[in-house]
Amino acid sequence: MLRILHNTSYDFIKWWRVAALTTVAFILIGFASFAVTGGVNYSIEFTGGTLMQLLFKQPPDVAVMRSTLDQAGIHGAEIQQFGSPREFTIRAQDRANVESQGRGAEGVARRIDSQLRERFGADAFTVVRSEAVGPKVGSELRRGAIIAMILSSLATLIYLALRFEWRFGLAAVLSSAHDVAVTIAFIKLMNLEVSLMVVAGILTLLGYSLNDTIIIFDRVREDLKKYRGEPFRTTLNRAINETLPRSVLTHATTLAATLALLLFAGEVIRPFAWVMAFGVVVATFSSIYVAGPLLLWIERKWPRKESAAVGAAQRAADRAGRDGRPRSPRSAAASTMPSSR
Amino acid sequence: MSNLKYRVALIGALILASVWALFPRTVIERTPRGGTFVYDTVKRVPLKLGLDLQGGMHLALEVDESKGAVANKSDALDNALRVVRNRIDEFGVSEPVVQKVGEDRIIVELPGVTDPERATALVQKSAFLQFQITDETQALDRVATRIDGIVRDRGLTARSAAASPTKTPTAGDKAVQSLFVGDSAAVAGDSAKRLATADSATPDTNTAALTGTRDGPFSRLLQPYQIPGQYLVAASDEPTMRLFLADSAVQAALPPGKVVRWGSDTVVAGGKSYRSLYVLDTRPIITGDYLVDAKPRSDPMEGTVVTFTLNNEGARRFKTETARHIQDNMAIVLDDRVMSAPVIQSSIGRDGQITMGRADVQAAQDLALVLRAGSLPVALKVAEVRQIGASLGQDSIDRGLVAGAIAIALVVLIMIGYYRLSGVLAVFALILYMLYTLAVLAGFDAVLTLPGIAGLVLTVGIAVDANVLIFERIREELDRGKTVRTAIDEGFRHALSAIVDTSVTTILTGAILYQYGTGPVRGFAVTLIAGILASMFTAIFVTRTFYLVWLSRTAAGRPLSI
Numbered sequence: 001m002l003r004i005l006h007n008t009s010y011d012f013i014k015w016w017r018v019a020a021l022t023t024v025a026f027i028l029i030g031f032a033s034f035a036v037t038g039g040v041n042y043s044i045e046f047t048g049g050t051l052m053q054l055l056f057k058q059p060p061d062v063a064v065m066r067s068t069l070d071q072a073g074i075h076g077a078e079i080q081q082f083g084s085p086r087e088f089t090i091r092a093q094d095r096a097n098v099e100s101q102g103r104g105a106e107g108v109a110r111r112i113d114s115q116l117r118e119r120f121g122a123d124a125f126t127v128v129r130s131e132a133v134g135p136k137v138g139s140e141l142r143r144g145a146i147i148a149m150i151l152s153s154l155a156t157l158i159y160l161a162l163r164f165e166w167r168f169g170l171a172a173v174l175s176s177a178h179d180v181a182v183t184i185a186f187i188k189l190m191n192l193e194v195s196l197m198v199v200a201g202i203l204t205l206l207g208y209s210l211n212d213t214i215i216i217f218d219r220v221r222e223d224l225k226k227y228r229g230e231p232f233r234t235t236l237n238r239a240i241n242e243t244l245p246r247s248v249l250t251h252a253t254t255l256a257a258t259l260a261l262l263l264f265a266g267e268v269i270r271p272f273a274w275v276m277a278f279g280v281v282v283a284t285f286s287s288i289y290v291a292g293p294l295l296l297w298i299e300r301k302w303p304r305k306e307s308a309a310v311g312a313a314q315r316a317a318d319r320a321g322r323d324g325r326p327r328s329p330r331s332a333a334a335s336t337m338p339s340s341r
Numbered sequence: 342m343s344n345l346k347y348r349v350a351l352i353g354a355l356i357l358a359s360v361w362a363l364f365p366r367t368v369i370e371r372t373p374r375g376g377t378f379v380y381d382t383v384k385r386v387p388l389k390l391g392l393d394l395q396g397g398m399h400l401a402l403e404v405d406e407s408k409g410a411v412a413n414k415s416d417a418l419d420n421a422l423r424v425v426r427n428r429i430d431e432f433g434v435s436e437p438v439v440q441k442v443g444e445d446r447i448i449v450e451l452p453g454v455t456d457p458e459r460a461t462a463l464v465q466k467s468a469f470l471q472f473q474i475t476d477e478t479q480a481l482d483r484v485a486t487r488i489d490g491i492v493r494d495r496g497l498t499a500r501s502a503a504a505s506p507t508k509t510p511t512a513g514d515k516a517v518q519s520l521f522v523g524d525s526a527a528v529a530g531d532s533a534k535r536l537a538t539a540d541s542a543t544p545d546t547n548t549a550a551l552t553g554t555r556d557g558p559f560s561r562l563l564q565p566y567q568i569p570g571q572y573l574v575a576a577s578d579e580p581t582m583r584l585f586l587a588d589s590a591v592q593a594a595l596p597p598g599k600v601v602r603w604g605s606d607t608v609v610a611g612g613k614s615y616r617s618l619y620v621l622d623t624r625p626i627i628t629g630d631y632l633v634d635a636k637p638r639s640d641p642m643e644g645t646v647v648t649f650t651l652n653n654e655g656a657r658r659f660k661t662e663t664a665r666h667i668q669d670n671m672a673i674v675l676d677d678r679v680m681s682a683p684v685i686q687s688s689i690g691r692d693g694q695i696t697m698g699r700a701d702v703q704a705a706q707d708l709a710l711v712l713r714a715g716s717l718p719v720a721l722k723v724a725e726v727r728q729i730g731a732s733l734g735q736d737s738i739d740r741g742l743v744a745g746a747i748a749i750a751l752v753v754l755i756m757i758g759y760y761r762l763s764g765v766l767a768v769f770a771l772i773l774y775m776l777y778t779l780a781v782l783a784g785f786d787a788v789l790t791l792p793g794i795a796g797l798v799l800t801v802g803i804a805v806d807a808n809v810l811i812f813e814r815i816r817e818e819l820d821r822g823k824t825v826r827t828a829i830d831e832g833f834r835h836a837l838s839a840i841v842d843t844s845v846t847t848i849l850t851g852a853i854l855y856q857y858g859t860g861p862v863r864g865f866a867v868t869l870i871a872g873i874l875a876s877m878f879t880a881i882f883v884t885r886t887f888y889l890v891w892l893s894r895t896a897a898g899r900p901l902s903i
Contacts, residue, residue: 002759003816045859053733103407105723106461128733130457134724137401141859148857155849163842196862197792200854204796204869207850208803211843215810218839246813249759250806256751257802261795265744266737269795276799 005244019289030185043195048138049093050108053129059085072115105132145199167298168217175291179209192271201272205279212287255280348886359780391790396731397452405722417719427714457728467676468711470629473621475570475670480596481620489557491590568670573615604679619679626662631655635712637705645705648694656691664688741794748798762902766887767808770879777875790864800872807880810836825901844877
């Protein structure tokens with residue numbers, strides 16, 4: 001039987017300060033860069049605008065392309081190489097262009113097409129892909145994405161509240177909020193374009209990370225019954241250790257699939273694949289170091305009625321020394337006696 | 342044991358159902374053959390590919406209210422939807438989608454369209470056909486001086502118009518052609534009934550005679566031409582004239598009961614090109630509503646024409662009206678542009694034709710098509726358009742398949758490497774998972790998109806999670822010294838709650854994405870949901886059955902390879 005990380009008893013919770021510091025630093029760096037370089041790159045789905053992907057017969061001069069578009073009155077278009085040197089994307093999503101698309105979304109694309117054909121020759125390129133979104137559709141999709149995010153958080157919250165008790169639910173939801181913050185920081189630092197697909201990626205990542213949290217919490221719930229009277233911190237650590245092989249295996253297979261997408265599935269899907277690859281890391285990290293300590297904190301702040309004694313014991317134990325060595329149930333129970341009401 | 346038999350039978354039945362759902366079948370669909378589309382039987386796998394995978398065009402249309410508000414938008418859109426659907430049905434696309442979304446939008450999806458401009462024009466063309474008698478009272482001449490005054494007062498100058506782009510005049514030869522051919526016999530009567538063109542005076546004499554007779558800023562631009570109510574405007578003056586005509590005060594000053602319409606062709610005279618401007622009776626003698634059929638025709642004499650047929654009531658009206666207007670000119674106006682204005686020689690009944698000069702046959706085909714389908718009750722504007730080339734779609738499929746194959750290979754390697762025989766069972770379950778997922782997609786007529794493929798690849802990684810959970814539990818139970826059979830039972834029992842919880846949260850996310858996402862993202866949501874359902878079933882039921890089979894075939898006490 002091949003086994004990794006079997007029967008471990010690492011004290012994960014001990015490192016929560018380091019973990020919290022790391023993740024807060026990462027989020028701060030990400031959000032600080034908002035102040036420096038502006039917001040994230042939204043795709044034309046959200047801003048409205050025109051995106052064209054052109055495949056040229058000969059590698060064209062980008063400066064000529066730019067000046068041609070400028071002369072045609074399409075200012076501020078972003079021209080980017082896309083894969084090969086013959087393939088380019090042109091994005092026009094500045095306000096003037098988007099507003100002109102309110103009268104008919106196809107106008108800007110048609111102008112770009114005709115101007116470039118006039119300059120480079122009628123069959124110098126083929127239009128591989130062309131997307132034009134009017135301002136109204138853009139704002140609708142933006143609203144839809146926000147509603148989807150809120151609804152999906154609410155739905156999970158309600159489900160968790162029904163399945164687990166509220167302490168677990170709250171910890172899981174707070175940890176999900178952390179995941180969103182970290183992912184937004186990641187998207188900003190990687191300069192990924194936020195499209196509807198990336199939003200779908202964030203929601204999938206949330207679900208995936210929540211899965212991890214649920215699996216650990218499920219084990220905590222089970223262990224709480226099994227090892228009554230044990231300090232909560234010990235139970236939590238045990239649950240994390242017990243689910244460790246599963247975590248490693250699942251993350252390995254998911255990472256394998258994600259890397260395959262990232263490396264082989266092409267440019268269009270890449271931002272999504274990046275979000276998911278990051279998601280595997282986030283899920284591992286946040287289910288152990290965010291959801292766990294949060295649950296511990298909540299348990300301490302609002303101890304269970306029937307296990308108020310356990311909470312008290314835990315506080316006593318924590319006062320006694322923060323070495324985090326798992327205590328045996330018996331010693332925990334023993335230390336409960338004096339402090340119980 | 343009978344329990345086990347039922348389990349195996351159920352899995353087998355599901356495999357059969359899945360294979361059947363995915364088996365290439367004969368369907369009747371529109372396929373291109375020799376340039377046109379015909380209904381034909383095709384054999385194909387019943388998995389629908391999204392526009393992003395097979396290439397095509399997605400259009401979202403809205404009521405255009407830039408030229409005045411539309412009173413009952415929803416009703417107008419319903420009527421527009423019917424017209425657009427009629428047009429698209431006749432347009433050569435294999436499986437078009439035309440549907441109303443919400444209260445104010447029509448979605449048109451055209452798989453495999455190679456000429457997006459043509460498709461857009463076809464959908465947007467109003468195709469509002471009117472027959473209006475040209476003005477014979479020189480109504481415009483009488484108000485020209487007043488309009489001159491208005492133009493001067495309001496400071497509308499030629500210079501302000503110069504900023505707007507000038508329309509490129511069409512090639513000269515075409516204009517000459519339409520001048521001599523286009524206007525002659527533009528409406529073919531019933532059998533012997535014919536229409537002759539007005540006497541053609543050469544443009545030169547006309548213009549020469551008139552130059553200098555007018556000097557107002559408005560009237561200066563107008564030169565009366567052959568037909569009563571027809572004027573020529575130099576192509577270079579067209580933007581200025583459009584600017585004048587767009588002015589509200591000028592519009593108010595136009596003769597009552599008359600409308601001003603541009604002609605569709607360009608007249609070349611003396612090396613200069615001119616556009617026609619017509620003054621017409623506002624009341625049409627008949628509209629395209631009575632039209633029952635329209636066909637394109639190519640004629641060596643007349644160029645490209647579209648002939649049409651009116652229904653009984655239309656024919657009756659047309660006959661009385663034309664009888665009243667013999668020797669008058671009747672303008673055939675399509676979407677507010679005068680196509681031609683022949684003289685009515687005698688009353689006309691059922692059939693007529695629209696001359697298109699040298700326009701290509703395709704344009705005539707499209708015009709006939711939109712006339713047959715009926716006119717749009719409201720103007721539509723494009724709110725969103727996505728067009729994806731077929732090559733990009735194929736490329737996406739290829740790359741998706743490669744990524745999927747690599748993902749599966751890696752997952753298989755990890756699972757078998759780590760769990761040995763149990764890993765092999767998990768891999769079998771994974772294969773069934775893929776089969777079931779695709780079958781569910783085919784069964785529910787779901788559309789496979791590029792994000793959908795990404796979702797599938799991703800769920801391959803996530804699908805084994807349930808198996809991993811179970812296997813780890815079984816290992817723990819074995820560690821506690823339980824027998825293989827008990828360990829398996831306990832393992833499944835304990836893992837169940839976690840599997841259900843994680844699946845439900847993912848399905849909730851998927852459902853919300855489906856509700857709020859657009860086409861491609863919906864495809865992702867659908868594969869995600871189908872994938873999670875299939876993975877739950879394969880992990881909980883199929884893998885368990887595999888174990889039960891294994892248990893029933895090995896001697897008790899033999900260690901489990903896990």
